[in-house]
Amino acid sequence: MSNIEKYRQYFTKDYLMGPNSFRLLDELIRRKPSEVRFHRTLDLGCGFALTSLFIANETDADYVYAYDLWISASDNYQRIREGHLEDRIIPIHGDAMDMPFAHDYFDAIVSVDAYHYFGCREGVFAEKILPFVKKSGYVMITIPGLKEQPQGELKQLFETWAEGDDAQLFQTAAWWEALLKNECGETCDITVKEAECFDIAWQEWFDSGHEYGARDQEFLRKGLDKILNFILIYVRKN
Numbered sequence: 039m040s041n042i043e044k045y046r047q048y049f050t051k052d053y054l055m056g057p058n059s060f061r062l063l064d065e066l067i068r069r070k071p072s073e074v075r076f077h078r079t080l081d082l083g084c085g086f087a088l089t090s091l092f093i094a095n096e097t098d099a100d101y102v103y104a105y106d107l108w109i110s111a112s113d114n115y116q117r118i119r120e121g122h123l124e125d126r127i128i129p130i131h132g133d134a135m136d137m138p139f140a141h142d143y144f145d146a147i148v149s150v151d152a153y154h155y156f157g158c159r160e161g162v163f164a165e166k167i168l169p170f171v172k173k174s175g176y177v178m179i180t181i182p183g184l185k186e187q188p189q190g191e192l193k194q195l196f197e198t199w200a201e202g203d204d205a206q207l208f209q210t211a212a213w214w215e216a217l218l219k220n221e222c223g224e225t226c227d228i229t230v231k232e233a234e235c236f237d238i239a240w241q242e243w244f245d246s247g248h249e250y251g252a253r254d255q256e257f258l259r260k261g262l263d264k265i266l267n268f269i270l271i272y273v274r275k276n
């Protein structure tokens with residue numbers, strides 16, 4: 039049973055940074071392989087650390103490292119204290135490309151709506167992310183992506199929405215699977231799925247009253263909803 043209603047107070051423009059991350063994270067956790075353990079978890083690209091609160095409350099995590107580049111650790115510490123989780127969530131400011139952790143340290147690395155900003159290149163996953171998870175641990179990622187490559191008018195609409203080079207951040211499930219399999223070879227088991235929470239995650243973002251939400255709604259109504267999706271990625275380190 040999902041506990042997502044407990045977090046409804048955060049479904050506003052002051053907290054959401056895009057399509058509702060609680061929906062994405064909730065589905066990522068619900069559909070994970072049963073052997074996943076969260077004891078020591080890295081929330082990679084945690085934003086306002088709300089996903090870290092969710093992981094701390096809703097999984098068997100003892101410690102969640104809330105790691106982000108754009109949002110300061112002090113800002114996040116304040117929210118973590120408001121959630122009374124300062125003994126279990128550790129806020130850290132830093133870049134995913136240069137993480138300060140020991141290798142083989144985490145049982146799980148979770149990343150919600152962030153991995154596409156830095157992980158679209160060959161080598162990033164195998165060299166910068168995978169070393170930090172334990173053997174038999176998991177990296178679990180959810181990102182926005184594409185059902186198919188847009189053509190014609192939809193391509194133009196998509197590129198205007200994503201503004202030039204950012205269009206490269208959105209890829210299909212098959213593209214992500216090929217990239218990660220290429221990087222990891224036999225060292226990992228990789229499963230890539232499409233998420234089911236597309237409509238509700240977008241609707242709650244539109245309803246949040248955020249100005250970017252209003253812009254996104256306009257573009258999705260014009261047809262982008264036909265080609266966009268959310269992707270769930272599970273990587274087991276063997």
Ligand SMILES: C[S@@+](CC[C@H](N)C(=O)[O-])C[C@H]1O[C@@H](n2cnc3c(N)ncnc32)[C@H](O)[C@@H]1O
Pocket residue numbers: 054055056059082083084085086087088089105106107108109132133134135149150151152153155156
């Ligand atoms: C759309 S927000 C999502 C935040 C949060 N996970 C959530 O779902 O609410 C994307 C986050 O990715 C983070 N990010 C982007 N590039 C990063 C990098 N190189 N290293 C660490 N975090 C990064 C940003 O700081 C930003 O907070």
